Amino acid sequence: MFEFGDIRFRPIEKDDLKTLHRWENDFELIMYSxxxxxxxxxxxxLEKLYEEWVKDKKHLRFIVELRTHAKEALGIARLQLGTWGNVRTADVGTYIGKKALWGKGLGQQITVALLEIAFNQLNADRCEAWSVEFNRRAHKSLEACGFKKYGAARQVAFVNGRKWDGYHFDILRDEYLPMRMELLEQTLNEKTEEYLQKHCPALSS
Ligand SMILES: CC(C)(COP(=O)(O)OP(=O)(O)OC[C@H]1O[C@@H](n2cnc3c(N)ncnc32)[C@H](O)[C@@H]1OP(=O)(O)O)[C@@H](O)C(=O)NCCC(=O)NCCS
Structure with a gap:
């Protein structure tokens, strides 16, 4: 388990497939994600996919839940580590399946948790994320976590009667580290010290 502020990342269990089945067939959710x-x-x-996920060592997939509501999934987070030359890149993504929780800052918390895993546990050099042109909420959430848009693949999606670009975002380790404490304090508030004590004892007061 990885606890970060109000949330916890845990493995996806077979019992979660019912919830995933609901989310993965939600038109609006999948339109954005x-x-x-x-x-x-x-x-x-979905069961076949689950069997592949279980064997896949490079692609980490987590259920996200509120620490106050154990066993009640609120979304998923994923991270895939790849190496090109000597550079280690973590491709990250998330969705909040409980749509009533959109726009309340949880996405930012989940994304900073993914950055912490990538940079503080997996020694990634950079992280990247992809988002379709019309997903303004996701772009703002990524930018609030320090990601920068570095390019667009033109007209890669056809949704609701028209073509849309796909935006690429990234953040370098060298950019993350100087803003790390500010981001941790912004997302964890009074739980910052608890997190630092557990995950970076040298930085806690
Ligand atoms: C994308 C997602 C993970 C973001 O999480 P979230 O908790 O909803 O977002 P946050 O509250 O962290 O941040 C949302 C930002 O967008 C803004 N926002 C909220 N609703 C918005 C809207 N309808 N249009 C544009 N901006 C919006 C907020 O003001 C906030 O910006 P700020 O940090 O500058 O104030 C979540 O909305 C989600 O799961 N969406 C559906 C699936 C999806 O899009 N997945 C991501 C694929 S890349």
Whole structure:
């Protein structure tokens, strides 16, 4: 388990597949997260995917839950570590399945937790994320965590009657470290000290 402020990352269990089945077939949610809102997935397909996830060592997938509501999934977070030359890049992503919780700062908390895992546990050199042009909420949430838009793939998605670009965002380790304490304090508030004591004892007061 990885606890970060109000949230906890834990492994995806078979019991979570029912919840994932609901989310992965939610038109609006999938429109934003994958920009393929009509690509529904049935339980058999999901079970097969789950068997692949279990074997996949490079792609970490987590259920996100509130620490106050253990066993009640609120979304998922994922991180895939890859190496190109000598540079280690973590591709990160998340969605909040409980739509009533959108826009309340949880996305920022989840993304900073992913950055902490990438830079503080996996020794990544950079992190990147992808988001479709119309997903303003995701762009703002990523930018609030220090990500910068570095390019756009033109017209890669066709949704709701038109083509959209796909935006690429990244953040370098060298950019993250100087802003780290500010981001931790911004997302963790009074839980900052608790986190530092557990994960970076040298930095706690
Ligand atoms: C994207 C997602 C993870 C962001 O998490 P969140 O908790 O909703 O977002 P946050 O509260 O951290 O930040 C949202 C930001 O967008 C702004 N915002 C909220 N609603 C918005 C809207 N409808 N349009 C534009 N901006 C919006 C907020 O003001 C905030 O910006 P600020 O930090 O500058 O104040 C979440 O909304 C989600 O799961 N969406 C559906 C799936 C998805 O898009 N996944 C990401 C794919 S890249």
């Amino acid at each position: 994958r920009s393929k809102p009509i690509n529904f997935v049935n339980m058999t397909q």
